[in-house]
Amino acid sequence: MNVPLLATIVALYTAVVVFLGWLGYRNTKSAADFLVGGRQIHPVLMALAYGSTFISTSAIVGFGGVAALFGMGLLWLTALNILIGIFVAFVVFGRPTRRLGAALDAHTFPELLGRRFGSRFIQGFAGGTIALLMPLYAAAVLIGGARFLEVQLQLRYDLALLVFAAITMAYVLFGGLKGVVYTDAFQGSLMFVGMIVLLVTTYALTGGAGAHDALTDLAGQVPPALQKGGHRGWTAMPALGSPIWWQLVSTIVLGVGVGVLAQPQLTLRFMTVKSGKELNRALVPGGVFILFMTGVAFLVGALTNVYFWNRDGKIALAMVVDPATGKPNVDKLIPTFTQAAMPEWFGYLFMLTLLAAAMSTLSAQFHVIGTAIGRDLYQEVVARGAHQERTVPIAKVGIFAGFLVTLVLAFQLGAGIVAIATSLFFGMCAAAFLPLFVAALFWKRATKAGALAGMIAGTVAWAGWVLLVHEKESAALGLARLLSGKPSLGAGTVWAVVDPIVVALPISALVTIAVSLATKPMTLASAPPAHARRDAA
Structure with a gap:
């Protein structure tokens, strides 16, 4: 050297x-x-x-x-x-x-x-x-x-x-x-x-x-x-x-x-x-x-x-x-x-x-x-x-x-x-935030309830798949073995190697859309919230 x-x-x-x-x-x-x-x-x-x-x-x-x-x-x-x-x-x-x-x-x-x-x-x-x-x-x-x-x-x-x-x-x-x-x-x-x-x-x-x-x-x-x-x-x-x-x-x-x-x-x-x-x-x-x-x-x-x-x-x-x-x-x-x-x-x-x-x-x-x-x-x-x-x-x-x-x-x-x-x-970021982010930018019909529900559903689905199904992580974390005696609830099937994003992202998107359509449309203000205006001052 x-x-x-x-x-x-x-x-x-x-x-x-x-x-x-x-x-x-x-x-x-x-x-x-x-x-x-x-x-x-x-x-x-x-x-x-x-x-x-x-x-x-x-x-x-x-x-x-x-x-x-x-x-x-x-x-x-x-x-x-x-x-x-x-x-x-x-x-x-x-x-x-x-x-x-x-x-x-x-x-x-x-x-x-x-x-x-x-x-x-x-x-x-x-x-x-x-x-x-x-x-x-x-x-x-x-x-x-x-x-x-x-x-x-x-x-x-x-x-x-x-x-x-x-x-x-x-x-x-x-x-x-x-x-x-x-x-x-x-x-x-x-x-x-x-x-x-x-x-x-x-x-x-x-x-x-x-x-x-x-x-x-x-x-x-x-x-x-x-x-x-x-x-x-x-x-x-x-x-x-x-x-x-x-x-x-x-x-x-x-x-x-x-x-x-x-x-x-x-x-x-x-x-x-x-x-x-x-x-x-x-x-x-x-x-x-x-x-x-x-x-x-x-x-x-x-x-x-x-x-x-x-x-x-x-x-x-x-x-x-x-x-x-x-x-x-x-x-x-x-x-x-x-x-x-x-x-x-x-x-x-x-x-x-x-x-x-x-x-x-x-x-x-x-x-x-x-x-x-x-x-x-x-x-x-x-x-x-x-x-x-x-x-x-x-x-x-x-x-x-x-x-x-x-x-x-x-x-x-x-x-x-x-x-x-x-x-x-x-x-995780895709499952929790991507549908919410897309809705925030491009879909005026998206509601607060839909955004909340989609974000939480995506996060829970991602975490559940990591903890229990995706074998590379679930085997190391041990929760699936504690519940079922197997390294993954999907052990022996293709689900054990399917990444959480494949499941969690569609769930997050569908929940965001469904709850938004089922709830009252938001009235989008043209100005930022009061505390935002105060910060900018």
Whole structure:
């Protein structure tokens, strides 16, 4: 290890991040600046911040490792990320979200929903759900970055976690959303460069254009257990309807690809620009960024099988088997590949890429957790409409609380958890908030009762499926075994591998529609609520 070079690179990176955090602090003069960047963020900065928040170490490390397991079928997630996460999000959802947020003087995603339907309960419930469950997603991101530092720098895992999270929390705590956006844009640029170099180098190491043919030829090396589950090789989709097909399509592609529309940390970005035209200008850079981030991660993950087969006569999963459990830890695969295959200088560059990916997402997550506690829970539920300037100190306390919970989870969660935890959180947001969000923006006939019923039904359906039916989680949690003696109520059937989003999202949507049609239409006020006008004054 070249310690002087490493120290210089880390020092420069830290200096830039600290400076940008300070710049955000200097330009944060009000609660609106802290919460939504004063609604004056440049569109290119917004696009980079959106993309770098969207793509984290869970995508590069977690899902890259999963691509080594499942193969190039994960590229369907890239397609869905661009189609839904960028095009639909910016073109269909972006303008009305920005417009409604400005009209209602909403500063958080739960506040947007609550003020649209005139319900403090909706805002408090959404804020509480986010504050409670987002640390699970944040822990997945933190683990991804720490695992890379553990492998690349031979650091103790606990030390990597602590240092990594502490730096991120510092600039969010003081710089607010402006500090987050400035640092996210810088980190997004680093991520883009790092992934281009990774793509070119990987193809050079695996045979260029012939790498895909070599990967196809490895189909016979798929482990018997995976073949039994429907795996047909790393360049083919799993057998239709097989357990692996359901896991790939329902949990990974649909769970993350659709769930992105209701991600509070991403939706907030639409409320930071000053006009709808700014969102159009952000569309192309956002789409290109996501293509290079997820597409490269999934291609490289799959091609690691070719590299390790040519070098060691083993597929990639065999290189990351945990001696204690005898099972592969896919979260270590991308770090192991870069350390084994890449020159030392690239290891440091890619380390910065992953640090940037993790810190950009963590900063947005901590900011959203803090504002959910300070703005959505304290201001609306505890203080019942206190002036927004009084909520910023509470939000900072919330950021610190979210940081502590995230750290505890990161220490407790097991191996190979990064992609699973990310998919779970995305699916939960889709089930609980997406029908409500769509109704808030596009359906005037939606009622407060319908919004409440749909949100609660989606959350309960999602939680029930996770606790009792979806075997990967229900077996670990143990409640299904306590009730039935089986790891899942769906054990032995296809339902055990069907993701919660496939069941919970339709239930949430149908309940929202049915109850809205059965209740009296709302009278939509043209002005924001009284407490919103007071905050804006």
